[in-house]
Amino acid sequence: MRPSLQDKYMDDVVQFSHQNNEPDWFTKIRTDNLEKSSDLSLPKYEKINYRSWRLDRPTDFNVTSVATGYAPATSKNYIIQAGGKTLDLHLQPELADKGVILTDIFTAVRDYPELIQKYYMTKVVKADDNKLTAIHAVMMNGGIFLYIPRNVQVKDSIQATFVQDNNIKRDFNQHVLVVAEDNSEVTYLENFITNGDSEENKANIVAEVITGDNAHVHYSALDQLSESTTSYLSRRGITGANARIDWAIGFMNDGNVIGDFGTDLLGDGSHTEAKVVAITTGEQVQGIDTKVTNYGRHTIGHILQHGVILESSTLTFNGVGHIVKGARGSDAQQESRVLMLSRHARGDANPILLIDENDVTAGHAASVGRVNKEQMYYLMSRGIDEATAQRLVIRGFLSSVITEIPEEEVRDRLTQMIERKLINGQQ
Amino acid sequence: MSTLEVKDLHVSVTDEENGKGQEILKGVNLKMSTGEIHAIMGPNGTGKSTLSAAIMGNSAYKVTQGDVLLDGKSILDMPVDERARAGLFLAMQYPAEIPGVTNIEFMRAAINARRDPDDQIPVRKFIKMLDEKQDILDMTDEMSGRYLNEGFSGGEKKRNEILQLLMIQPKFAILDEIDSGLDIDALKVVSRGVNSMRGDNFGSLIITHYQRLLNYIVPDQVHIMMDGRIVKSGGPDLAKKLEDEGYAGIRDDLNLDVKLTDEI
Numbered sequence: 020m021r022p023s024l025q026d027k028y029m030d031d032v033v034q035f036s037h038q039n040n041e042p043d044w045f046t047k048i049r050t051d052n053l054e055k056s057s058d059l060s061l062p063k064y065e066k067i068n069y070r071s072w073r074l075d076r077p078t079d080f081n082v083t084s085v086a087t088g089y090a091p092a093t094s095k096n097y098i099i100q101a102g103g104k105t106l107d108l109h110l111q112p113e114l115a116d117k118g119v120i121l122t123d124i125f126t127a128v129r130d131y132p133e134l135i136q137k138y139y140m141t142k143v144v145k146a147d148d149n150k151l152t153a154i155h156a157v158m159m160n161g162g163i164f165l166y167i168p169r170n171v172q173v174k175d176s177i178q179a180t181f182v183q184d185n186n187i188k189r190d191f192n193q194h195v196l197v198v199a200e201d202n203s204e205v206t207y208l209e210n211f212i213t214n215g216d217s218e219e220n221k222a223n224i225v226a227e228v229i230t231g232d233n234a235h236v237h238y239s240a241l242d243q244l245s246e247s248t249t250s251y252l253s254r255r256g257i258t259g260a261n262a263r264i265d266w267a268i269g270f271m272n273d274g275n276v277i278g279d280f281g282t283d284l285l286g287d288g289s290h291t292e293a294k295v296v297a298i299t300t301g302e303q304v305q306g307i308d309t310k311v312t313n314y315g316r317h318t319i320g321h322i323l324q325h326g327v328i329l330e331s332s333t334l335t336f337n338g339v340g341h342i343v344k345g346a347r348g349s350d351a352q353q354e355s356r357v358l359m360l361s362r363h364a365r366g367d368a369n370p371i372l373l374i375d376e377n378d379v380t381a382g383h384a385a386s387v388g389r390v391n392k393e394q395m396y397y398l399m400s401r402g403i404d405e406a407t408a409q410r411l412v413i414r415g416f417l418s419s420v421i422t423e424i425p426e427e428e429v430r431d432r433l434t435q436m437i438e439r440k441l442i443n444g445q446q
Numbered sequence: 447m448s449t450l451e452v453k454d455l456h457v458s459v460t461d462e463e464n465g466k467g468q469e470i471l472k473g474v475n476l477k478m479s480t481g482e483i484h485a486i487m488g489p490n491g492t493g494k495s496t497l498s499a500a501i502m503g504n505s506a507y508k509v510t511q512g513d514v515l516l517d518g519k520s521i522l523d524m525p526v527d528e529r530a531r532a533g534l535f536l537a538m539q540y541p542a543e544i545p546g547v548t549n550i551e552f553m554r555a556a557i558n559a560r561r562d563p564d565d566q567i568p569v570r571k572f573i574k575m576l577d578e579k580q581d582i583l584d585m586t587d588e589m590s591g592r593y594l595n596e597g598f599s600g601g602e603k604k605r606n607e608i609l610q611l612l613m614i615q616p617k618f619a620i621l622d623e624i625d626s627g628l629d630i631d632a633l634k635v636v637s638r639g640v641n642s643m644r645g646d647n648f649g650s651l652i653i654t655h656y657q658r659l660l661n662y663i664v665p666d667q668v669h670i671m672m673d674g675r676i677v678k679s680g681g682p683d684l685a686k687k688l689e690d691e692g693y694a695g696i697r698d699d700l701n702l703d704v705k706l707t708d709e710i
Contacts, residue, residue, distance in 0.1 A: 397542035400502055401556035401610060402530035411555065415546025415593070422546075 023057045024154070028077070032157055035081040044136065045128050049157050052146045056153040062279065065337050066367050067306030069277050072249050074221060075150050080158035080190040094208070095175040096121065101182035101214070102189065103161025114173060120166035121177060124194050127164035134166060138198055143227035143255050143283075151251045155192055155223045162194035167203040169231070176206040176426065183222060185247050186215035191222040197238070201231035201259065207238050208429060211252075213245035221249050228256030228264055232286060239267040239429040241436060246273040246301065253279040258289035260315070267424040269433045270297035270305060270326075271440050281310035281339070284318035284349075295324040296420050298437060299332035299364075300444035310339035313349040313379075322353035325420045327413050328364035329444035335366070340381060341373040351381040358416050359389050360409065360444075406445050413441060448517050448533065448617045450501075450649065452476040456511035457493075457500045470496040472674035473512065478667075480617055480649040485660055487653075487685060488671035489693045489706045494653045495539060497671075498620045501651075502536040503529045516618075531560055533617030537607035537624050544594040549606065550576070552594050553613050560614075579612040583639050600627040608639040619643070620651045625659040637662030657689040670696055673704040 032053055036046040061075055096114065098121055099107045110121045120131065128135050140146040146156035163179055183191040199205055211224065222244060228236055236256070244250055250272065256264040264282050282291035291311055299305045311320030322338045340351030355368035370383035390412055398408035417437060424430050457471035470493045478484050488494050500507045501514055503526040513520050521529050544552070553576070558566045576590060583605050595603055604624055611619050621640065625633055640650065640663050652663060660668070660682065668684040669676045672693065677700055678684065688696060697704055 391542070393542040394544050396504060396526060397538065398544070398552070399525070399527040400530055400536050400538070401552070401614065402527055402559040403555050404527050404559065405525070407555060407559070408527070411547050411552070412544065415544050418546030 024077070025053050025057060028157070029053060031081055035160070038081075039125050041125070041128055042132060044132070048140070048146065052153040052156040055147050056150055056157065059147060059150040059153050062149040062151060064277065064279070064306060064308040065369055065371065067277065067308065067335050067337070069275070069304070069306065072275055074223065074249065074251050074277070075154065077154055077158055077190050077221065079188050080160050080192060094178045096173075096177040097179070098123070098163055099180045099182070100161055100163070102184040103193070111175065117171045118168040119171060119173065120164060122164055124159070124162035124164055124196065127196070131164070131166070134198065135164070135196075138227070138229055139196060140225070140227070142229055143257050144225050144253055151223060152225065152253070155194070155225050158190060158192045158223070159194045160190070160192050162196070165197045165205070165207060167199045167205045167234075169200040170202045172203065173205040176208050176428070179207070179209040181209065181211045183211065183213045183220070183244060183248060184215060185213050185218050185220055185245060188218045189220060191220060191224070191248070193222070193224045195224075195226035197226070197228045197236060199228070199230045199234040199236050202233045203231065204235040205237070206426060207236065208241075208426070209239070210241045210243070212243045213248055216245055216247045219247045219249070222251070224250065224252045226254040228254075230256065230258050230262035230264055232259040233261050234259060235263045237265045237426065239424070239426060241269045241432060242272050242276070243436065244272040244274055244276065246303065248272070248274045250274065250276040251279070252276055255280065256282045256291070258282060258284050258286050258291065258315075260286035261288040262286055263290045265425070266291070266293045266295075267429055268295045269436055270295060270307060271436045272305065273300065273303060275304045276306070278305070278307040278309075280307065281312070282320065284311065284313045284315055284320055287315040288317045289315055290319040291321070292423075293322045294420050294423055295336075296417050296433065296437070297324070297326035297334055297336075298329070298440045298444065299326070299334040300329045300440060302331050304333040306335045308337040308339065310341065311351065313342040313346040313351055316346055317348040318346060319350045320352075322355070323420055323423065324355040325417050326356070326366070327358045327360065327417065327441070328366045329360045329441070331361070331363040333365040336368045337371060338369070338383065338385070339371045339373070340383070342376050342379050342381065344375040346376050347378045349376065349379045351379070352383070354384040356385065356416070357387045358413065359387065360413075409445065410438065410441050447646070448480045448649070449515070450478050450618045450651075451515040452497070452501065452512070453515065454512035455497070455500065455509065455514065457496055458508045458510050459496070459506060460508070467508070469510070470674055471500065474671075474674070474676055476669065476676060478618070478649050478651065481646045482667065483644070483650045483652065483663060483665045484667045484669060485652045485654060485665040485685065486669045486671055486676075487655065487657075487688060490655070492671050493674045494671055495622055498536055498622045498651070498653055501620060502526060502534060527559070530616075535611055535614060535616035535619040537611060537619060537621045539622045539626065541595050541603050541607055543596045545596045547594050548591055549594050550590045553590075553610060556610065556614055575613065579609055582612065582642050583609055584635050585609060601629070601632045604628055604636055605632070608636050612639055612643065615643070615648075617647065618649045618651065620653065622653045623655070624652070625654055625656065633659065634662060657685045660685045672697060672702060677702060
């Protein structure tokens with residue numbers, strides 16, 4: 020029998036926590052969840068089987084990574100981390116004056132214990148939700164904390180870049196905690212990338228978004244983890260009354276990835292838009308489970324996912340819309356579409372609507388299709404070669420999601436990433 | 447001068463229901479040079495559109511015999527895009543709609559496909575050219591900014607096909623029923639566009655049911671097609687004769703044993 024995680028890692032976990040000068044209460048979060056983890060199971064997602072990926076078997080999480088350079092972000096507010104170490108951080112002084120906090124997660128644990136104790140894996144993604152969230156809580160080794168106080172509107176976007184180091188053997192367990200208090204607003208853009216490919220590593224990333232009443236968070240993510248990284252990527256949010264969370268996620272990883280996204284619409288009148296664009300290539304498997312639950316009255320939850328599958332890869336979209344009893348006047352809509360470019364590709368789009376209240380509106384659309392021959396013939400009849408014609412058709416297919424993303428910069432970067440990933444996949 | 451030659455062309459399509467091949471073209475012969483406009487007229491279901499699709503290389507149409515030659519070289523082994531770059535253009539009866547791709551970026555991609563990757567058309571030059579061609583066709587910038595054919599009316603689609611023709615400037619353009627669904631004003635505009643291309647370096651094969659289009663684009667030669675073959679060729683007068691006598695009259699003149707689809 021394999022030794023339990025507890026037997027294997029307890030000493031390392033305590034030592035790692037002490038190295039980081041973590042307070043005892045935070046060490047306890049790690050050790051408590053290490054004890055719980057063996058009784059928890061892997062999260063289950065419809066039609067996504069990832070058991071063989073062994074995401075529940077961590078390797079090394081406490082090795083000191085070599086922080087390698089990365090081109091600085093273009094925005095006025097940014098944080099850049101490599102292997103969990105902060106390389107660069109800038110926050111406009113006027114924002115700091117207003118009480119906005121942008122810092123690495125370890126500093127946050129030491130400097131803002133009340134906020135972290137209140138929000139870290141307690142309200143959105145709970146540490147004992149499942150085995151992977153528990154492992155995350157135990158072995159979290161990097162990440163950031165972004166805090167927007169009441170009534171503060173952040174005009175310029177805040178960007179976070181996380182570089183994973185695959186030059187060494189080290190799990191990449193990053194935590195993103197975004198708290199937007201009542202009547203605040205922020206646009207946050209994050210980018211996960213991998214540097215090097217000499218080692219195969221696991222990533223267990225959890226992002227939590229907490230919005231107060233009337234708060235509005237625009238959350239954009241461009242995920243580009245490499246083929247040598249196997250990942251669990253969870254991004255979830257909760258809403259206060261009349262709050263809003265807009266997700267725009269470009270799922271452009273090259274390895275096997277589970278994406279667990281969504282919002283719990285707790286406050287009355289709150290609203291979420293979850294937009295996901297995914298491209299899978301090579302032999303990779305990407306499974307995305309986007310779930311919105313309407314708890315509050317008159318809440319609106321919309322899911323829009325479009326994906327393209329090339330070569331021998333697999334892409335599964337689950338869209339889960341759940342309206343609980345009592346969430347009167349709520350709306351749950353979803354659309355998941357998958358385009359397959361190769362005979363060897365596998366794709367699935369599963370709409371799941373769970374409606375426990377009568378006075379609601381709900382709808383879904385899902386499709387799995389191939390590139391339209393008439394469109395290809397038409398484009399090629401104008402002299403455009405097959406590969407370019409394919410890319411045009413695909414871009415058209417993905418554009419219905421991309422055009423919905425409000426930030427021009429995100430749209431442009433996503434379009435570039437799509438082009439690059441498609442060209443790689445077509446070779 | 448360039449030439450386009452169709453030699454004893456036999457073409458089949460596969461019936462989707464029973465999987466059997468059905469011969470549509472039964473030996474078409476046609477030769478044209480740049481500087482000439484040829485019209486092909488014929489009743490419904492006689493293979494006119496099949497001829498245009500087979501010349502362009504639509505994979506749904508299978509050439510079982512014969513050849514298509516551009517400047518003396520067979521193009522049958524070339525895929526559609528290569529034929530287009532070699533100088534062929536097909537204005538389609540039912541152009542595809544492509545959401546998410548603007549007309550303007552599509553036309554730039556089409557022009558750039560003919561140029562060296564290191565020598566792509568400068569944006570200014572492209573826009574200037576586009577403005578000129580849009581003027582000929584009474585088109586606005588608004589249409590070029592829209593997604594390719596998406597939500598275009600029948601007339602707008604035809605105009606857009608001709609705009610592409612003017613932008614791409616092929617050696618030979620096949621116009622497949624470009625007049626269908628056009629009112630008289632739109633017909634004049636489309637004809638003006640095609641006529642603006644006339645010259646020593648351009649040839650066109652115009653496929654139509656009606657003589658009316660040929661009042662505006664006067665052909666050098668008219669061919670009448672029935673039952674998968676060209677049964678009679680002549681000058682512009684032939685189209686007028688056809689208008690007077692109908693296809694049945696021509697058939698009876700020639701003593702052909704052909705059933706016309708729409709014959710009562």
